[in-house]
Amino acid sequence: MIELYLFLIFMLIAAIIAIEIQDLLAAIISLGAVGFSVAIMFIFVHAPDLAIVQIVVEVLTVVIFVAVVLRTTHVDETIGKKLSGTQILSIVFYAFFVILFLTVMIRSLQELPAFGNATMKVAKEYIKLGLPQTGGANIVADVILDFRALDTLGEATVLFTSVIGVAALMRKVGRK
């Protein structure tokens, strides 16, 4: 349990560095540190499926970010400048909503069961019926591709939409 808190603190520091540093390459490396910490935390809580996905996606996103930054600019010029009036206003609004959200979240988190003692009403059925009903030995594959396949279809749609968005933003034909 203590190692999870250590990784959380490390992730917070890395995320703040990623936002505040002026060199974009260093910011990407800090972002990668956050992602790999998430992967290590998944291993600590015995979730190898998620750890594998997190590691490979993190590697690919860091490589894509580095490839993009190497051919554009290295320096984030928005850091260190004086804030304009609208920016200060948006920061005030942002802080207000963060405080509102945190108070609601803390009150609702107190209602949850303790860490490691989930209620597992639906999950118990999945674990019991996973192998006999689908024949798949990996319970995660059983859930995401059989019991909850519609969720996976939605996730695939999200990825499809993001690819279409990137292709539309980066297109050559029809661009002014």
Next chain:
Amino acid sequence: MRGMSLIVKTITNSIIGFIFIYGLYIILHGHLTPGGGFAGGVIIAGAFVLKILAFGSGASAEKRSTTVASIFESVGALLFIGVAMSGLLLAGTFFLNFLPKGVPLHLLSAGIIPLCNIAISIKVGAGLFSIFLALAAMKYIVED
């Protein structure tokens, strides 16, 4: 995009096959061991990205690869929906596991789950690779 040095090219040549095989293993054993279509697809996309980064490619090759990758992504999405729709047509329920379940812990088991894994891997791999190509080929668009 320019290529890298001879050392990088040689090492890429020797390990890219292993990356492909590992990705295929993760995909095909998705219903038995941790991993699955998403992780395996990203690994295979990573192998393509490694090849492009190490050997470089011209603007025309990147444009052609983008077309092929988007075709593959659509094929993956259609395969996934096709598996779901065949459950609807053959047995009456969307995403029904209509194939025989087989012996647990064998490669040919779990009905439609391996097919879904393969479809998702094609879709995810081609999608992420086309995102990489669109972002990496951006320089040619800006300079034109």
